[in-house]
Amino acid sequence: MKITVAGAGNVGLITAVCLADAGHHVTCVDTQKEKILLLKKGHSPFFEPGLEPLLEKTLSNGHLRFTTDQKLAYSDADIIFIAVGAPAKKDGSVDLSYIYAVSYSIADSIEKDVIVCTKSTVPVGTNGKIKQIFHYRKPRHLKVEVVSNPEFLREGSAIMDFYLGDRIILGVDNPETASIMEQLYLPLKIPIIVTDIRSAEMIKYASNAFLATKISFINEIANLCEKVGANIDEVAFGIGKDKRIGESFLQAGIGYGGSCFPKDTKALVQLAGNIKHPFELLESVIKVNQHQHSLLVAKAKELIGSLKGKRAALLGLAFKPETDDIREAASITIIKELLEEGANVTAYDPIAIPNTHKLIGNAIDYTTDIRQALKDADFAIIATEWGQIKHLPLDTFAAYMKEPIVLDGRNCYSMKEIQRYPITYVSIGRPVVSKGRVSSMSLK
Template sequence: MKLTFIGTGYVGLVSGVCFSEIGNDVTCLDKDLAKIGRLNGGEVPIYEPGLQELIAKNKALGRLRFTGDLSSSIRSAEAIFICVGTPSLPSGEANLAFIEQAARDIALEMNGYKIIATKSTVPVGTNDKIRQIVAQLTQHPFDVVSIPEFLREGSAIADTLHPDRIIIGSDSPDAAAKLAELHRPLTERIMLTDVRSAEMIKYASNAFLATKISFINEIANICEKVGADVTDVAKGMGHDRRIGPSFLQAGIGYGGSCFPKDTNALIQIAGNVDYEFKLLKSVVEVNQGQRFNIMTKLRHSLGELGGKRIGIWGLAFKPDTDDVRESPALDIIGALLAEGAEVQAYDPVATANFRAIFGQADEVRWCEDALDAARSADALCLLTDWPAFKALALPEVQAVMRQNVLIDGRNVYTSEQVNEAELRYYSVGRPHVGGLSPSASEPVAGYER
């Protein structure tokens, strides 16, 4: 099938490449000609394991191309996938300017029947708006379909080629059947529904996963107070098939481009129809507060932070990506600098992106490796669970530090690893992991609202 993907961000680029991988003729379209030039030169603008190899392979086979030529991209396509950004407005609502512009661009270049499929995450009712925009600008027949994406950065290729399910929302049986056939090589778990339900499925899915994360973090905060181990609690919960083990890893909360944006957008969607989504508001509040538990534990272990040197491991919001959008590290490093601490930070791939958006970049020492970030530090804070951090021998880390405080914001270390070194070790919801007693005072509590 001849496909065009509008937008070469995570969704558009990964989706386009993967659909070329299963044999389709794919054009990836973007108005950013500099990005198109980099892609045609073999440079991938995002960090995603395996993506560069798939791009090279399918370009060589003639199944994949990158272009800024709007007219030819629309006219040659049987189906056009809208994969542009929907960033948050100050109100929390999704900004649909790029969606609406894409709809206008498609309409003005149509030369016959097209399937217009929206993969961008959009509020309920957006595809109806797309239909109205296109209908006002063209006489050609078309169908608008909602086909939400469920990619995870860092495993986006696997998620595309081996999805849990495909959701196709359409009021056209023919268009739905064609897209179902397109996706059948990926999975037989294809669900057909109406357009508005498909739009809601995306938001509801992300909101539920965010809720699981905030829930287990609240349990972790209680575990710290009562002396229970949240990892055992989560494991025991996860054995219940009604609950499952995924997204029950306690830590410093979620970040990235999806969960923060989509939870706030769903709160606004509810508010627009006079419904207060109290549960989701609490999920967002808990998540925002959870990252500052790092600050609580630093103060507990070091006292005043002014003049203290703090090492930071991890700037990306999760491992296997260079995405720093809504990363907890942004707030944590900002808070450290505000209290007068010296910060030295390292991330395997995300440092450049972090520096580009962090307003106080000159006040941080950016390190070349993990041990450099730990060197002469009073405390070391692990914020992103990169495997490379877990693989380091903690005695070697302790040997280069000035003081011996390690705050593990992602619970990556085992008691065996911790006991190899004489560290004052803080984790999240695990009061009995090992190492030296954090201090002689009472156990540190979770954040206070």
């Protein structure tokens, strides 16, 4: 099949490369010329494990091509995936201008019948509006079928998720379109769920809202654990063994970030509000998450006093390991708060420094060497559970820091281990360890 993917971002590029690797002829179109130039040379504009080798392979075997030419991309495609961004507006609602711009381009470019399949996360009803655009704009003799096919890949394991996803959701209007889409995905052997279009759109939001709720829930339990002298590790293990609850997404920390959960939870709250159905549970989930992002700077102040002129080592910038994505990362809130407090910040990250530099500039120092970040620091904050941080020999803190005070927002180290070192260690939902001794007192 001739496939076109609109958008060469995290979702579009992975979709294009993996479908090309599956043997289809894929054209990936993006409006950013520099991005397309880079991709034509086989370089990915963002970091994703395993992506570049597949990119090079599919480019060199001729299954994948990149272009900025919309007419070329859409005119003779059998299936077009829309994978452009749908970012949050200031009020939390979704900016659909990119989605509609692509729809107009497709309507103006097609020369044969086509299936248009929306992978971008869009509010319930959006695919209906896309259908309207085609109805009024496309050549009358051509048929366009619209499918909602929300994407569930996770940055950092996106390629694995493409091949081994839990399910594929197809929101369709008719069985013939469903059958063509099922044929496309059949080789992946992933369960396919066919629904109506509105339900497919809702499944994506409900999934992300549920996962965000699970994270905020365990974080609130962790905050309570600190107050009552319990240990979140034990608690999460104990509740996770209940199969109705499950073990995943029960890691307490300083909250979720990234391009999806923050945006999608706010969008669902907005969507519910628009129909006069306040989603109070989700509003609380968002509030808890914002609080978690600010937790460690508050704890640092409680422990140290004024942070003015103090040297802070910030370990981890990416919103999670194995990605250079810093969108809505806890690290960004932490940097802003530390700077407001007058601290001097040196940040470590193996790959997310260029993206952070674009946002924060030279207000902080950057290094790809953890020891350099820790050197002479008054305290360290761990914001991302990178392997390099988790596997750091724990004597490094005392060896390099002026004061070995570690505030760990990702519970990277076991309580047992940390007690063997002369560190003051504050984590999430666990007792404070002060130079080898577990304190029964928690910070406020």
